[in-house]
Each structure stands twice: as structure tokens, then as C-alpha cells.
Amino acid sequence: MDNIILQYFINAIFAGLPAIGFGMVFNVPKHTLIYCGFGGAIGYTSRALLMDMNVPLELATFLASTIVGIVALYWSRKYIIPRPVYTIASIIPLLPGTFAFTAIINLISMNAHGVTPELITIFIDNSLKTIIILGGIGFGLALPSLYYIRYNRPII
Amino acid sequence: MNEEKLSYEEQTKITRAIIKAAVLMLEFGAESKLIELTAQRLGTALGVDSVEMSLIPSAIVLTTLNNQQTQSVTTTRRAHHKPINMAIVCEVQKMCYEVEKQKLDVDYVFKTIKEIKPDYYNRWLVVFMVGLSCASFAYLYGADWQAFVITFIASSVAMFTRQELARRKFVLIITFIITAFVATFIAAFSQIFNLSSTPNIALSASVILLAPGFPFVNSVLDAVKGYLAMGWGRWMQAVLLTVATSIGIILALAVLSLKGW
Numbered sequence: 001m002d003n004i005i006l007q008y009f010i011n012a013i014f015a016g017l018p019a020i021g022f023g024m025v026f027n028v029p030k031h032t033l034i035y036c037g038f039g040g041a042i043g044y045t046s047r048a049l050l051m052d053m054n055v056p057l058e059l060a061t062f063l064a065s066t067i068v069g070i071v072a073l074y075w076s077r078k079y080i081i082p083r084p085v086y087t088i089a090s091i092i093p094l095l096p097g098t099f100a101f102t103a104i105i106n107l108i109s110m111n112a113h114g115v116t117p118e119l120i121t122i123f124i125d126n127s128l129k130t131i132i133i134l135g136g137i138g139f140g141l142a143l144p145s146l147y148y149i150r151y152n153r154p155i156i
Numbered sequence: 157m158n159e160e161k162l163s164y165e166e167q168t169k170i171t172r173a174i175i176k177a178a179v180l181m182l183e184f185g186a187e188s189k190l191i192e193l194t195a196q197r198l199g200t201a202l203g204v205d206s207v208e209m210s211l212i213p214s215a216i217v218l219t220t221l222n223n224q225q226t227q228s229v230t231t232t233r234r235a236h237h238k239p240i241n242m243a244i245v246c247e248v249q250k251m252c253y254e255v256e257k258q259k260l261d262v263d264y265v266f267k268t269i270k271e272i273k274p275d276y277y278n279r280w281l282v283v284f285m286v287g288l289s290c291a292s293f294a295y296l297y298g299a300d301w302q303a304f305v306i307t308f309i310a311s312s313v314a315m316f317t318r319q320e321l322a323r324r325k326f327v328l329i330i331t332f333i334i335t336a337f338v339a340t341f342i343a344a345f346s347q348i349f350n351l352s353s354t355p356n357i358a359l360s361a362s363v364i365l366l367a368p369g370f371p372f373v374n375s376v377l378d379a380v381k382g383y384l385a386m387g388w389g390r391w392m393q394a395v396l397l398t399v400a401t402s403i404g405i406i407l408a409l410a411v412l413s414l415k416g417w
Contacts, residue, residue, distance in 0.1 A: 014292040018364075021289030024282045026185075026370065027274060028242040044296075082190050082249055085242045088373050092289075093296070097367030098360045104402035138376020145189075146380065 008045060015044030015093040023089035032085055035075055039090025043068045047094060058132045061094050065140030073144045087141050096133040103127040162203065162222050164229070170202045171229045173265040175218045177248050178209065179233045180269065182216060185240035187374055188383040191216075194252050201256040202265070213237075213389025237393070239322055240370050243274035279319055286365050287312030294361035302352035303361075306343055310362035314339035318365075329400045332366055336404025339363050344412050363405060368397040 019040025023033050047064035051057065065087075072086040103126035110119045162170070178195045188211050199207035199220055206225075210217040219230040251268045254260060290311035291304050299307065317338045321331040343362040347355035371394035379387030 011296060014295050017285075017292045018289035021282075021285035022365075022369070024277045024285050025365070026240050026242045027276060029246050030275075080250075080253060081246055082186065084187050084190070084374070084377075085246065088370055091373065092367075092369055093293075095364075095367050095369045095372075097364045097369075098297075100367065100398050101360065101363060101402055101405065104398055105406060108402060108406055134372050135376060138373055139380060141373065142377050142380045 008048065011048060012041040012045045016041040018092050019089045022092045026085075026089060028085050028089060029081070032079070032081055035086055036089035039068055039072060039086050040093050042071060043090050044093040058129075058136050061133050062136035062140045064094060065091050065137045066143050069141040069144040072141075083145070091137050091141065094133075094137060096130045099126045099130040099133070103130055162227070164227065167204060167220060167222050167227060167229050168231075170199070170204055170262050171218065171220045171231055173202065173262045173269075174198050174207060174220065175216060175231055175233050176269050177252070177265065178216050178218060179235050180272070181245055181248050182211070182235045183238050184244045185237075185242070185370055185374065186245045187381075188378045188386045189381045190245075190249075194249060197256060198252045198265070201252070201259070202262055211383060212385050213393070237328075239328070241274060244272055247272045247274065283312050283315045283319070286315040290361050290364050293364050294357050297357045297361060299354045299357040299361070300352055303346060303354045303358040306346045306352060306358045307361045310339050310342035310358070311365050313342055314362065315365060329396060332397050332400040333404040333407070336363050336366055336401040337408045339365070340405045340408035341412070344408065344414055347414060348412065363401060366397070366401045368394040371397070 016037040017040075020033055020037040023036035028036060043064050046067050047060045050060035050063055055063070068087055068090045069083075072083050072090065075081070075086055076083040103123055106119055106123040106126065110116075110123065113119075174195050177198060178191050181191045181194065191211065192209055195209055195218065196207045204220040204222045206221045208219045208221070213235075215232060215234050217230065217232045219228055221228045248269075251265065255265060287308045291308040294304050294307040314335045318331055318335045321334060339362040340359060343358045344355075346352040346358045352358060371390045375387045375390035375394060378384075378390060
């Protein structure tokens with residue numbers, strides 16, 4: 001049991017590091033950097049927890065980014081910093097980067113070496129995963145702020 | 157409603173100040189909702205009745221209305237996309253906040269926008285941290301320690317290349333192709349010399365630094381909040397960058413005559 005918790009903890013640190021690194025690439029203000037790291041750790045750990053409870057990858061990503069969105073909503077109110085500064089660095093560990101590159105590389109090699117059923121399978125698998133995970137991340141991050149938008153004008 | 161009347165020249169000056177702030181936010185990668193809200197709040201604070209804007213990926217059209225909606229000024233600006241820089245977006249946001257709070261005038265806006273100079277991180281620190289980030293991804297995907305080290309070296313060198321190309325003001329697509337080439341070329345050593353038992357992880361993790369997360373996420377955020385044209389535009393931008401990265405990877409694999417991931 002202790003081992004599992006330790007493993008989660010180590011993974012959280014290794015998920016927080018990329019969030020900080022990419023925060024630097026996006027040149028976020030210095031005092032927000034630590035929150036980006038926390039956000040990355042929260043996002044990755046909650047997805048890992050959900051996936052251990054047999055939630056599929058796409059749904060787990062969606063729920064994890066919703067959690068990140070809610071936490072970032074709180075931080076952005078507290079420090080008056082636009083939300084994407086926190087959220088986008090935080091969801092970097094969840095991004096389907098490998099799926100996306102594999103899909104495009106397969107597309108190009110289908111053109112070069114001819115189309116085979118295996119290549120089509122790999123391509124469709126990876127591009128579906130990429131699009132659904134990206135959509136899940138986007139929707140998850142947007143949900144907390146969509147909650148505050150109302151159609152408050154009378155229609156008639 | 158504003159009681160005092162603004163002259164046409166004054167209103168034009170205010171409109172120019174607002175669109176300058178909006179273009180700055182669009183160029184450095186802010187979300188559409190944020191751009192529109194900031195422009196509208198800045199307009200109210202500077203004393204026009206309302207601000208209406210139309211956003212497309214490459215330009216902004218902005219109209220201010222005043223004097224009981226009878227006097228309108230419209231202007232258009234082209235936006236040239238630059239590498240993402242959140243510090244500038246935050247500065248513009250902070251300026252809007254201060255104008256609102258302290259009832260500052262339009263000259264203050266021009267002065268602040270002119271003086272915005274984000275403090276960058278030390279470049280070697282960024283190189284080190286990005287190397288460590290990609291190595292962490294390799295760890296999370298289950299690489300052994302040799303692959304971890306190779307990923308660290310490959311993506312550090314790639315990040316250095318990216319910074320050098322960015323400093324020479326190259327287009328993003330060229331930057332991404334060359335950077336992906338460098339990263340894959342170095343990471344492929346793990347496979348050629350049998351340094352690691354998990355060479356595929358090193359190969360795929362070393363190019364993660366080029367995953368265009370910002371445009372992709374911004375595109376979905378824009379689309380669900382009702383900015384459909386912006387959503388498509390950013391999606392296309394992100395797909396172009398992904399294709400550019402893949403071209404770089406394939407070039408490197410072809411040069412080394414490797415089979416692939």
C-alpha cells in the first residue's frame with residue numbers, strides 16, 4: 001500500500017516538472033510558475049487515479065482537466081491572472097503528443113510505402129485518440145467557466 | 157451612458173489604444189473571450205459607451221460607439237502571430253485592471269503598451285528544464301535510465317536549437333522542422349548503438365517539446381465559447397505545426413535509414 005502511494009507521489013513530481021518546464025517556454029509570470037507545477041501534478045495524479053479505477057483514458061482525461069479547470073478558476077480569482085496561464089501548462093502532461101505524431105507519421109508513410117490495412121488501423125486508432133483526448137481536455141477546461149455564462153437577455 | 161461628449165478625434169485615439177491592446181493579446185496567444193472582455197472593459201474605463209469587435213485569426217475589426225450611439229469609429233488591424241508569451245498577456249490584463257481602478261486616461265495606455273518588456277527566464281535554465289521535462293515524460297512512459305538520459309540530452313539540444321532559430325526570427329514552421337530533426341537525430345543514437353532497451357520511448361518523448369498544446373487547447377476553448385472562426389483558425393495552425401514536426405522526424409529517420417517508432 002505504502003509503495004503504491006510512494007509511486008503516485010513520484011509520478012506526481014515527474015508530472016509537475018514538465019508543467020514548470022513548459023510554463024517557462026510560454027514565459028508565464030514568475031510567481032505563477034509554482035502553481036503550474038501543482039496543476040500538472042493534480043491533473044496527472046487524478047487521471048492516474050481514475051484510470052486505476054478502470055475509467056477509460058478519454059473520460060479520465062476529461063474529468064482530470066475539469067478538476068484542473070476548477071482549481072485554476074480559484075487561483076485566477078485569487079491572484080487576478082488569466083486562467084490559461086495556469087491551465088495550459090498544467091494539462092501538458094495529459095496531452096496526446098505521441099498519438100498525434102504517430103498518426104501523422106503513418107499518414108506520410110502510407111503515401112510513401114503504399115496503403116496497407118495495418119497502417120490504416122494504426123492511423124485511425126491514433127488520430128481518433130488524439131482528437132477525442134484533445135476535445136476532452138478543451139471541454140474539461142472550459143466547463144467551469146461556461147457555468148458562469150448565461151443567456152441573460154430576454155428572447156422575446 | 158456617458159454625459160460629456162467626446163470629439164471624433166478623441167474617440168479615434170481611444171479606439172486606437174483599445175485595438176493596440178487587443179492585437180497584442182491576439183498575437184501572443186490569449187483566448188478570444190479574454191481579448192473581447194478586456195477590450196470592452198478598457199473601453200468602458202476610457203469613457204466610450206460600447207465596444208464591439210469581430211475576431212478572425214489574422215485580424216481584428218473593432219468599433220467604438222459614443223454620444224448616445226450616434227458617433228462610431230471603426231478600425232482594423234492585422235495580427236502577426238508570434239511565439240506564445242503569457243507575460244505580455246498578463247501585463248495587458250494588469251494594465252486594463254489599473255485603468256479601471258485608478259481612472260487613468262488614454263495616454264497612460266499608450267505609454268504602458270510601449271513600455272511592455274517581459275522579463276524572460278534565463279535561457280540556460282529553460283534549456284535545462286525543458287530537457288528535464290521531456291525526460292520526465294520518458295520516465296512516465298516507462299523508459300529505462302539510459303533512455304531517460306538520452307531524452308534529456310536530445311531535447312536539451314533541441315530546445316537550444318529552437319531558441320537560436322527563434323532569435324533569428326524564423327517562421328514557426330521552419331523552426332519546428334529543424335528542431336524535430338535535431339531531437340530525433342540525437343535520440344536515434346539510442347537505437348543505432350543499442351544503448352537502451354526502450355529506444356522508441358526516447359524517440360517519441362524527445363519531440364514532445366514541440367507538441368502544440370497551446371493552439372490546440374485554445375482552439376477548443378474558443379469554439380465552445382462561441383468563437384467558431386477563431387477555433388478553426390487555431391486548429392489549422394496547430395495541425396500545421398504538428399505536420400511540420402512530423403516532417404522533421406521523418407527526415408531524420410530517413411537520413412539514418414531507421415524504420416520508425
